[in-house]
Each structure stands twice: as structure tokens, then as C-alpha cells.
Amino acid sequence: MSTPSPSRRVYLDYNSTTPLHPEALEAMLPYLGESFGNPSSAHAAGRKARAGIERARESVAALLGASPQEIFFCSGGTEADNMAIKGAAWNRPQDGNWRIVTSAVEHSAVLKTAAHLSNNGYRLHVAKADEFGVVDVADVAAAVDDRTAVISVMHSNNEVGTIQPVREIAEIAWSRGVLLHTDAVQSAGKVPLDAYELGVDALSISAHKLYGPKGVGALYLRRGVKLHPLLTGGGHERGVRAGTENVPGIIGFGKACEIAAKKMADEAARLSALRDELQRRILAAVPSARLNGHPEKRLPNTLNMRLAPGAAEAVMIRLDLANVAVSAGSACASGAIEPSHVLTALGLSSEEASGSLRFSLGMENTAQDVDYVVETLQKILKGTGTAII
Numbered sequence: 001m002s003t004p005s006p007s008r009r010v011y012l013d014y015n016s017t018t019p020l021h022p023e024a025l026e027a028m029l030p031y032l033g034e035s036f037g038n039p040s041s042a043h044a045a046g047r048k049a050r051a052g053i054e055r056a057r058e059s060v061a062a063l064l065g066a067s068p069q070e071i072f073f074c075s076g077g078t079e080a081d082n083m084a085i086k087g088a089a090w091n092r093p094q095d096g097n098w099r100i101v102t103s104a105v106e107h108s109a110v111l112k113t114a115a116h117l118s119n120n121g122y123r124l125h126v127a128k129a130d131e132f133g134v135v136d137v138a139d140v141a142a143a144v145d146d147r148t149a150v151i152s153v154m155h156s157n158n159e160v161g162t163i164q165p166v167r168e169i170a171e172i173a174w175s176r177g178v179l180l181h182t183d184a185v186q187s188a189g190k191v192p193l194d195a196y197e198l199g200v201d202a203l204s205i206s207a208h209k210l211y212g213p214k215g216v217g218a219l220y221l222r223r224g225v226k227l228h229p230l231l232t233g234g235g236h237e238r239g240v241r242a243g244t245e246n247v248p249g250i251i252g253f254g255k256a257c258e259i260a261a262k263k264m265a266d267e268a269a270r271l272s273a274l275r276d277e278l279q280r281r282i283l284a285a286v287p288s289a290r291l292n293g294h295p296e297k298r299l300p301n302t303l304n305m306r307l308a309p310g311a312a313e314a315v316m317i318r319l320d321l322a323n324v325a326v327s328a329g330s331a332c333a334s335g336a337i338e339p340s341h342v343l344t345a346l347g348l349s350s351e352e353a354s355g356s357l358r359f360s361l362g363m364e365n366t367a368q369d370v371d372y373v374v375e376t377l378q379k380i381l382k383g384t385g386t387a388i389i
Ligand SMILES: *Cc1c(COP(=O)(O)O)cnc(C)c1O
Pocket: 015, 016, 075, 076, 077, 078, 079, 081, 107, 109, 154, 156, 157, 158, 183, 185, 186, 206, 207, 208, 209, 215, 216, 217
């Protein structure tokens, strides 16, 4: 393989995290410096921080079609998911009678939380998904009864990008009077979201997936919905989430939401065109490649393909050496890559799952990036002998 041009770096892992938008950074800087007040303090420094948080709350709410009183800041997507699922479960007795209903394609923040509850006094039903990664609505409907504490089904999948029938699931939830949560971390800023239209009671988002800083997120809670709090302490976030707010993080999150609201439609069109071109050219270069996930009901920036049976990790490492960042399944804490539970839920064998790569596009990607990635990928696949060309 020829030496890559050292100047070209192609980041195609925006579903893992995004760079901080320069305007979000700029908005944060005063709050890391002179505007350091505690938002719970009544003096001028405190009031300044409080005003910043409340402006950010309006920006986050606007992105979700919600009202600011329905937005509760926390440390990110994982915490928001835990707040909703544990908070709803703990509203009910831990007597083995109450059930959690979720799906096989959820992020670990949901699946492991549900599994934890199932070991601690709750029953669990994990609904299946079809070959495209769409959650089986009938399976959800059959599992929900009047002893269901919460249904949690994601808005879009982080690995394959499939967009889920959340509104249909909401209709099931309403008919049974069950609380519905959706993890919309991957959707926020990429596709329009309207919490009222979706009909959910709770919805999680995370700043660092939409060009905001890491370590901050929010839970939308429909007016009137009460959760048992995870954290107790001072009455921050109106008693829903105790702890002094991450002021600079929240300010950056608010700015990122404002930018996303303005740019979303154009950026979705631009990225889906680039993504479709990448998909078309990979399929042309590697005829044995197959798309994972839904071909249409999919996030505009996400492409997941099986293209190197059993060898995605090796290909990912070679792409990294050529300055291309992609994802080959989720790395666990040890750094080892396990076959993805999402891909196996779609019916892929472990050989197919560990032969799949995710390309997730974003702000900095261009048509030249697509050229470079396809060219580099072809060289790598020829070199490793994994492609049938
Ligand atoms: C990234 C992600 C999370 C976790 O969010 P953090 O802010 O990193 O804790 C949860 N759900 C989905 C779908 C994600 O993509």
C-alpha cells in the first residue's frame, strides 16, 4: 500500500463523538473564566450563570419542540437514559411484578440499565428487531401490560442508523397508560424531532453527539411526568437531578442546539448525498459488500456495511494508519472489539458482524474524503485478500 498523504485526515466516526463547534467553544469560554458563579447563588455572579443556563434551556427545548420547563440537564446520554428508566421503575415496587419493555437494538446505556433492573426486582422483555433493525412493534405490544413500569425504545440506532417507529409505540403506551422513553441521542441535530408529535413521556439527548461538549446532556420530561430521582441532594433542576449544574457545558450545549436547528435541513441533504455516494462506490468496488440497517428509514449520515468477513477490526486499523477514522463495533473497556449486539440482533452471524464497518459522516466531510476513503479501502481489501473483487 502506498504511503498516505500525511495532510489528509478523514474523520468518519461522528456517531461516536463530534468535534466541539467553534461557536460553542467561544460561547463557553466566559463561563470557564470570569463568569464562574454558582447558578444557585442569589448574587450577581450567580444570576449571570443562571441566566446563561436558562437561555441554553430554551435552545435545547426549541430543538425538541418542547417547552423549557420540560428540559432537565444532566451529565449526558447515559445518565439521561438511567434517569428515565430507573426513575420510572423506582416509581413502582421492586416486588418482581413490574416489567420493563425495551428492544434488542438499544444502546448499552439502556440495555444494561434494563438488565440491571431485571436482576433487582423487575421483569424484563427485550423486543426483537427485523433484518433492517426496525423494532418489532407487535412484539412490544404483546409484552406491554398494566404492570409495565416503562417502555424504552430508541429513536434511531447508533450503529446502523435505522429510525424506529416511536410514534406507533407511543400509541401502545397511551392505550395502556405506560410511560414511554426514547433515546434520541443519535437523532438530535440530524433529523427533526418533536417530542409532542412523537408522543413520548421522556427523551434523552447528549451534547457531544451534536457538536457540543462531552459530559453534558438533557432529559426531556413531558409536563406532569414524575420520576424517582437518581441523585438526591440540593433541589437543582427542580428536584429531578441534584448537583450543581455544569455551567460551561450547558452553555456550549445550548449553542450547539441553536446551530443544529439552523443547519439541520441543509446538512442532512449534504451528508446523505455524500453517504449515498460512499455506499454506491463501496458496493461497486466490493460486490460482496452488503448494507446493514434500513436502506431508507435511516439517519442521513450513517452507513454500516459488511465488507470484510471476520476482518473489520484489521481493516479499521489499516484505515487508521491511513488517517481514516471509522468504527468496527464498539470497543469495550479493555479495548477489545466484540461482535456488536445490534448486528447480531439483525440476524448477522458473528463472522458477518465482525466483518462490518460503520462510516458516520459529519460537518467536516467532503467529496474528496469519499474519494480518499474508497481508494484507501480498495487498497486495503486487496492487500488483506478479504474482498472478492
Ligand atoms: C452516545 C450514545 C449514548 C451515550 O451518551 P453519552 O453522552 O456518551 O453518555 C446513549 N445512547 C446512544 C444512542 C448513543 O449514541
